[in-house]
Structure formats: C-alpha cells, structure tokens
C-alpha cells in the first residue's frame with residue numbers, strides 16, 4: 283500500500299536534513315509501530331507523508347498504491363485515502379467538528395465518485411461513528427478541539443479517522459497523555475477501525491499502547507532513519523533496555539559507513 | 540499684504556448645490572439653515588487633522604458631486620430582492636436619499652407608533668422636540684454632518700411610545716441607483732424610544748450598480764428609561780461610493796442599545812459611532828464587522844462616553860482585509876470622573892489576507908475614575924497556517940480551508956443578528972467575500 287524509498291527531507295528552505303534515507307513498506311491489513319527517541323524524525327516522517335508544506339523532499343520517493351505521491355497536495359493525498367492523526371491537534375475556533383467532517387467526508391466522496399451525504403444522512407452516519415470512540419453528541423457542535431482536554435483532542439482525532447475511514451492512517455502519539463480509561467477507549471476504537479483493507483502506523487513512545495493494539499511490525503527510528511525493524515517483541519525489548527544499546531550500534535554503523 | 544493665504548477648502552469645493560432652499564417642516568428647516576452656514580465655514584479635513592491622519596479622502600476631493608436631481612439618476616425598478624420577509628410591512632424605502640412611498644409599507648406598524656418619512660410630520664411635537672438635538676458632530680466642525688443638516692428633506696422618523704413593543708423589525712432600506720453623474724445623498728434617521736419601549740431596526744444601504752456617489756448619513760437615537768433597541772446596520776454600498784456615517788445614541792437610565800455595523804461596500808467608508816450615557820445603569824454595544832478588498836478603505840472612529848455609574852459597554856470590531864484594502868480603527872472610551880462601576884469591553888481584531896493590506900488601529904482609553912473594569916486590545920494577524928494545514932490534510936482544498944477560517948472569524952459578529960433573514964444575508968455575503976475566483980494570496984505565519 284505504502285512504499286517509502288530512501289526518503290530524504292528537510293525544512294523548506296533550509297539545508298539541515300531531518301529525514302536521512304527512510305525506507306518503509308506497509309501492506310494492507312498491517313499495523314506498524316514506529317518508536318524512537320525525541321527528535322528522531324517520527325513526526326516529520328508522518329507530516330512529509332501527509333504532504334505538509336513545511337518540508338521539502340530532497341531525495342527518494344513515496345509510493346501510495348503504486349503511485350508516486352510526492353508532488354500531491356495534502357488534500358489530494360487525503361482524497362486517495364491517507365490520514366494523519368496529529369501529535370498536537372490544533373484548535374480551530376469557529377468551525378464545528380460537524381462542519382469540518384461533513385466538508386471532508388463529502389469532498390473525499392466526491393473525489394472518489396461516491397455519493398455525498400445530505401445533512402440528515404450524514405448526521406445518522408456520525409452518530410454511528412460516535413460509538414466507536416464513546417464520544418457524546420455534543421462534541422459535534424463544538425469548535426474543532428477548542429477547549430478540549432488533551433485526551434479529548436486525541437479521541438477526536440480517532441473519531442475523525444473513524445468517520446473518514448482512510449486506507450492508511452499515521453497516528454502520531456495518539457496515546458500520549460491519555461489516562462488508562464481513555465487509552466482503552468482509544469485503543470478499542472483503533473482496533474475497531476483496523477481491518478484487512480486498511481493499514482495503520484502508530485507512532486508511540488510507550489509499550490503500554492501495544493498491550494492493547496498488537497502491531498505486526500515495530501520499527502525504531504533514530505537520527506532520521508529507521509534503524510531497526512522487527513516483530514512486536516522489539517517493543518518489549520526497548521521498554522526494558524531503552525535506546526542506548528541501539529544508539530551505540532547505530533552510531534558505530536554510522537561511523538562505518 | 541504680501542503673503543498669499545491659501546483659501547481653506549470646504550466641502551463646497553467638491554460639490555454643487557443650492558443650500559438656500561429649506562424644508563417646509565420647521566424642525567428640518569432649522570437644521571437646513573444651520574447646516575448651510577456650517578458647510579461654508581467648516582474646513583474640509585486633511586491628513587493634518589488627527590482624526591483623519593490615516594484616511595485617504597481623495598475619492599471625495601478628486602471628484603465632483605451634484606444634487607441627485609441633476610445627476611441623471613436612473614429610476615427605480617423592482618427591488619423586492621432586497622426586502623426582508625420579516626419586514627414586508629414595516630419598511631421604509633429611500634431611493635438616492637429620497638423617500639419612496641410606493642416601495643414602502645408600514646401596515647404592520649402599531650397604530651400608536653410612528654414609522655415614516657419625517658417630511659410628512661409637519662407639526663409633530665416629538666419631531667420638533669428631538670430632531671437635531673443629539674448630534675454633537677458640529678463641535679468637531681464636522682463637514683459631513685453639516686452637509687447632511689444642510690441637505691436633507693426626507694428622512695426616517697421612528698417614535699415608539701411608552702411601553703410599546705414593535706414586533707416586526709423596521710427595515711430602513713436606502714437604495715442607490717445608477718446615474719450619469721456622481722451625486723450626493725443625505726439619509727437621516729431620528730429614533731425616539733420612550734420608556735420601556737422596544738424595537739429592532741435594520742438600516743441598510745445598498746447599491747444596485749457600481750457607480751460613484753457620496754452617501755452622508757446622520758442617525759440620532761434617543762432612548763428613554765428602559766428603552767431597548769437592536770440596531771443592525773448593513774452597508775452594501777457601491778465599491779465606488781463614499782459613505783460617511785454619523786450615528787449617535789443617547790441613553791437614559793436602564794436603556795439598552797445594541798448596534799452592529801457591517802461594512803461590505805464603499806470605496807471609502809467612514810463611520811463615527813458615538814454613544815452618550817445620560818444616566819446610570821445602561822447597557823450598550825457598538826460592534827463592527829468589516830470585510831474589505833480591492834482598494835477599499837474602512838475607517839471607524841468611535842467614541843463611547845461613560846458619564847454615570849454602572850454602564851456596561853461592548854465593542855468588538857472585527858476586520859478582514861484583502862488585496863490593497865485599508866482598515867482604520869480608533870476607539871475612544873471615556874470614563875468620566877463621577878462614573879464608577881463601569882464595565883467596558885473593547886477589542887479590535889484584524890485578519891490580514893494579503894501582503895499589501897494595511898491596518899491602523901488605536902484603542903484609546905481616557906479614564907478619570909477608579910472603579911472601572913476596562914478590557915481593551917487590538918490584534919493583527921494572518922490566517923494561521925497550522926489551522927489551514929489541519930483542514931487541508933482532512934481533504935479540503937487550501938482555498939476551502941481559508942474560506943472556512945475566514946468564515947469562522949466573522950461568525951461571532953454575524954451570530955448577533957436577531958433578524959433571521961439578515962443573518963442569512965450576511966452569511967451569504969461572507970461566502971461571497973471569501974470565495975472570490977482568485978486564490979487568496981497565501982501569507983506566512
């Protein structure tokens with residue numbers, strides 16, 4: 283579904299590379315976890331994949347369902363079925379969740395030749411999806427993330443994902459800052475959404491999320507690269523040992539190169 | 540004498556008119572005479588005047604305006620598109636400043652209430668007593684208020700007696716038609732609300748085509764004890780017009796006056812709203828929403844005068860500027876020595892959509908009292924690019940994302956509209972403003 287090949291990226295207009303040759307392949311039906319220390323480039327990878335204009339791809343390619351998407355705008359990527367749950371979901375005062383989601387849903391439907399939903403149909407559809415994440419109706423009327431608690435913002439990202447039903451979702455630290463109840467709700471929601479036709483990439487610092495969601499692969503990102511990939515046991519290993527051992531190996535490798 | 544003294548300019552340099560002719564209504568005639576004197580005396584403002592420092596008046600001073608009668612103005616056709624369904628029978632129509640009885644209808648106005656053309660009330664006590672008694676623009680040698688005084692013959696006269704509520708909103712529809720020459724018009728409003736009366740006014744200025752004219756408006760609102768007024772002001776003048784507006788409200792004890800001025804049109808819009816507190820416990824609003832682009836100039840110079848205890852005032856002035864447009868805001872708030880327990884809110888929020896737009900803003904507090912809660916501030920910002928990206932990443936085009944964000948910015952002001960169709964009309968205007976064909980010029984954070 284997604285193939286990232288030797289991806290290099292920097293902040294638009296600056297020389298300093300943040301992504302320094304990322305390789306990653308994700309297939310339908312898979313759940314991936316990306317871990318790694320602060321500042322290693324995890325969020326940058328997610329944003330570059332979703333088309334954030336702040337970054338410039340200097341080398342490599344991103345293929346989505348075989349098509350090179352590096353030249354596409356963020357909205358066009360969303361129309362193809364890509365989704366980013368933000369690490370820091372921003373507040374948009376004045377635009378309600380309902381307004382955004384209806385506009386999003388119908389735009390994506392239109393772009394894919396599917397039927398748009400009228401306000402009443404859409405409301406029914408939204409109500410269904412609220413259950414996925416145990417959210418109250420009143421959230422629909424509220425301005426996007428405005429005045430939401432940290433946990434509510436994260437839930438709202440999962441809710442948006444449930445509504446838009448993307449093929450591929452990058453979820454950037456959706457688990458951070460959640461208390462145990464919210465973590466369960468969010469993981470349950472993600473598990474409900476995950477299926478054979480879609481793929482999910484969880485960016486996380488914590489093994490605890492992976493107690494609820496079982497990844498097929500765990501990757502470690504360091505210094506702008508994926509330095510190690512393995513099965514779910516890697517997460518436990520990291521939880522035990524931290525990144526020190528890997529850091530040594532990686533910097534040795536780095537020197538050897 | 541060897542020094543050549545440059546003759547000071549008056550507004551008469553820029554317009555033709557015979558200001559010797561006066562109305563046959565004594566109350567109006569008196570003002571006509573006073574105004575005629577003043578316009579030949581008061582100097583036309585220049586950039587050297589503090590109150591006009593930022594305002595480019597060349598769209599007036601490089602033009603020449605004639606009386607409507609000499610302008611070759613087109614006659615009015617069907618304008619029912621501009622009627623408000625809530626005000627089908629509570630509407631006064633003025634075409635280029637002249638009352639049009641055929642297009643007006645006041646069937647829904649209660650018997651004891653007056654809503655009509657002041658020229659039809661030749662010996663009405665209330666008109667005699669109040670007309671011209673509230674404007675204080677002469678103190679500033681205001682040439683525009685003087686022009687209105689000198690020239691107006693028709694005008695809106697609303698009188699709501701004690702404890703009377705006018706259910707239907709009163710629609711004052713000022714329509715401007717195409718003309719061969721640039722002309723001037725001087726709409727006038729006198730509103731008198733007696734004790735514990737209640738009314739909703741929708742004052743609208745709308746052009747049928749994009750022609751040049753000078754629209755000089757004076758509004759006088761007198762609210763007696765406990766009177767309530769909701770006053771929506773919609774300015775959809777021609778983008779080549781000049782609109783100078785002088786609305787003043789005098790509030791007695793317990794009075795509530797809430798006004799919302801929406802500026803969409805005009806090449807130059809200058810609005811000087813004033814509120815004077817005559818007694819304790821008043822509550823008022825003079826909010827504004829300005830949406831301008833091209834080379835439009837929108838200038839608000841407001842003055843709020845707290846003279847007594849327990850006043851609550853609110854002024855949210857929101858501005859969106861695109862292209863080369865220019866917004867000016869100067870909000871004076873006075874709190875006199877003897878007025879305590881004042882709760883005054885003032886904020887000017889500006890959203891700049893282009894590199895070349897200009898915003899001048901100056902909240903100005905003059906407080907001579909100590910028990911006062913005054914919050915005031917001004918912000919100037921661009922669209923937040925993170926917000927744009929958030930929406931964009933959800934599948935909305937950048938243009939749509941920006942539209943929604945501008946829309947969200949304006950919504951707070953529009954939601955205050957009590958009359959449903961006005962609310963709807965403004966939402967449509969905002970969509971029209973934000974969804975112009977050209978892309979917004981993207982501006983960084």
Ligand SMILES: Nc1ncnc2c1ncn2[C@@H]1O[C@H](COP(=O)(O)OP(=O)(O)OP(=O)(O)O)[C@@H](O)[C@H]1O
Pocket residue numbers: 293300318319320321322323324325326327336369
């Ligand atoms: N817009 C930007 N401008 C400047 N530097 C940036 C920008 N975006 C990312 N960086 C830098 O790139 C590096 C990677 O940042 P990124 O946010 O991708 O890390 P991360 O792995 O997500 O970290 P965390 O675990 O703390 O979320 C950091 O050093 C960061 O400061």
Ligand SMILES: [Mg+2]
Pocket residue numbers: 324325326369454
């Ligand atoms: Mg991050």
